[in-house]
Amino acid sequence: MNNKTEWYDKPYYSLGAWFKNKYHEKCGKISIDAGFTCPNRDGTLSDKGCIFCAGGSGSFAVSPENLRELLAPTLDKAYEKNPNLNKFMVYFQAYTNTYAPVDILESIYENALKEEKVIGISIATRPDCLGEDVISLLSRLKKKYEDKFIWVELGLQTIHEKTAAYIRRCYNLSVYDDAVKKLKEIGIPVIVHIILGLPGETPEMMYETVKYVSRNKPFGVKLQLLHVLKSTDLAGDFLKGRFEVLTLSQYIDILINSIELLDRDIVIHRVTGDGDRKLLIAPLWSVNKIEVLNTLHKEMKLRGAYQGRKV
Numbered sequence: 001m002n003n004k005t006e007w008y009d010k011p012y013y014s015l016g017a018w019f020k021n022k023y024h025e026k027c028g029k030i031s032i033d034a035g036f037t038c039p040n041r042d043g044t045l046s047d048k049g050c051i052f053c054a055g056g057s058g059s060f061a062v063s064p065e066n067l068r069e070l071l072a073p074t075l076d077k078a079y080e081k082n083p084n085l086n087k088f089m090v091y092f093q094a095y096t097n098t099y100a101p102v103d104i105l106e107s108i109y110e111n112a113l114k115e116e117k118v119i120g121i122s123i124a125t126r127p128d129c130l131g132e133d134v135i136s137l138l139s140r141l142k143k144k145y146e147d148k149f150i151w152v153e154l155g156l157q158t159i160h161e162k163t164a165a166y167i168r169r170c171y172n173l174s175v176y177d178d179a180v181k182k183l184k185e186i187g188i189p190v191i192v193h194i195i196l197g198l199p200g201e202t203p204e205m206m207y208e209t210v211k212y213v214s215r216n217k218p219f220g221v222k223l224q225l226l227h228v229l230k231s232t233d234l235a236g237d238f239l240k241g242r243f244e245v246l247t248l249s250q251y252i253d254i255l256i257n258s259i260e261l262l263d264r265d266i267v268i269h270r271v272t273g274d275g276d277r278k279l280l281i282a283p284l285w286s287v288n289k290i291e292v293l294n295t296l297h298k299e300m301k302l303r304g305a306y307q308g309r310k311v
């Protein structure tokens, strides 16, 4: 059943609601590019990257000496831009943010965690980049900064191996399962990224992914619309007419069904895409995020839909 005191004005458990429940105030988000690369781009697994990924080759060029300089301008700019906010989450977003020697990772994460206004960090990575050394670092930091949170975000995108091969994800589902298990064992909350609208997938296949993820009850989920970005191989296939992107009404329908299939305690961190507008080829309607959100909320109201209704 929908619980308005926890979810506030939305028919699902948003990250904003989670922050309000926990800290009783609005919290800001600071996205950081800490200079990592990715094994799926640097030649370790592949030099092509995921088919939709528009990043460059990436090069890890951070030394412990210049860490503070790397983070400080972004943090200070965010503090200045949001003078009314006292709490911020730092999101290590670009590339694979556990793909570096563990001493470097420790310095990078601690540089953020030590900041007074930073209430926690979220680390986006691949499930195959969570070796024992990284897991024990995360476990140590969790104990050391017990008043802050440390989350890990895993780019699963789909449970279907055929799609995973097409998108060149370069790991299989069992690797994801292992990573979730290891993170659970050390009490690190996991946020799973799912892409809706991948080529060759029917809505039913997308719901299978959502149901699979929900069964494990991760802390959070990001539901993202497939974006076709310039200079990706995905754009090549799209421009050759090999697949079509979702229309707004198709996306809203799939999104609502997905939200209804998610356990009601899972925090939904995102319901749209978050790609670079300048690079976006399709679907162009997704540029207007406010309209997407308004359409979603209006349609959920009309249908009487809410998170967990079909669990």
Ligand code: SF4
Residues within 6 Å of the ligand: 038, 039, 040, 041, 048, 049, 050, 053, 054, 055, 094, 095, 096, 126, 155
């Ligand atoms: S794992 Fe992430 S950073 Fe690496 S190629 Fe895929 S989308 Fe890009």
